[in-house]
Ligand code: ADP
């Protein structure tokens with residue numbers, strides 16, 4: 001009865017996670033913990049690639065972990081930990097960086113995009129080597145499957161290349177991980193710009209449903225969502241991206257099929273749809289928000305839980321790193 005090992009992580013950047021993270025990642029993580037040996041990490045070292053106030057970073061890391069739990073990650077079944085609590089990540093990242101070509105790292109499109117946006121002075125070397133640290137995060141746990149969105153696919157390819165390169169040079173050491181493809185409904189668009197994905201790095205939070213927004217704010221944001229010309233509630237990503245996004249969100253949370261929703265809203269306007277979507281979103285997210293607040297109310301208990309998760313993670317990471325040290329001659 002081998003349960004494949006799965007690892008996934010999010011950065012504690014931004015004040016909070018959002019509906020896109022919930023539907024595209026967290027909900028899937030909760031399902032995976034039933035069938036997989038799951039490790040869920042808050043990658044606080046990655047968050048240092050952007051300058052952040054120390055107290056804010058600590059708060060955000062705790063809040064992100066609390067949100068994993070509130071969404072249903074079960075610490076009895078999955079290991080939940082902060083990346084910086086497991087120092088093996090940085091040591092393995094160094095070893096892997098010595099195996100990574102400079103040109104190879106330079107081809108990472110996310111780095112090219114981000115460094116272009118930040119400018120070369122504000123671009124730090126951590127941002128450049130970020131994919132190598134991510135490879136270490138994955139390889140350190142003999143991870144077999146990694147749920148990845150489109151934006152991380154290239155980084156997972158690098159991870160696989162590095163694993164194979166190491167294994168070829170030093171003998172079989174790493175498990176070569178595979179992408180675990182998310183379900184079709186995963187992508188949530190920005191409510192104000194439905195051609196873009198909902199993201200914490202968006203310029204404005206008006207189009208983002210924060211998991212910590214109270215129900216009134218959620219309803220207001222959905223009421224103000226950009227819709228499209230015409231009145232028909234139809235799922236048509238090219239012609240009606242706004243309405244399509246609302247239908248996708250409804251369907252993902254309520255389980256009602258898009259065709260059924262279209263039929264039910266035939267002859268009714270966008271206003272009716274928005275009202276119902278707001279109700280569905282609030283019903284799903286309000287328990288998550290309430291539970292997050294309860295968890296944050298008891299930081300000692302949360303910290304104890306994270307310490308326990310880190311200990312379990314180190315149990316695996318220590319063995320893998322010992323193998324690596326042996327292989328490379330340290
Ligand atoms: P953000 O863009 O808000 O910074 P990340 O890039 O840190 O989010 O992604 C964290 C996780 O959430 C990833 O698994 C990613 O695929 C998922 N995710 C992020 N935004 C969305 C979205 N709008 N729709 C679906 N999934 C998303």
Ligand code: NA
Nearest residue numbers: 151199200201
């Ligand atoms: Na991002």
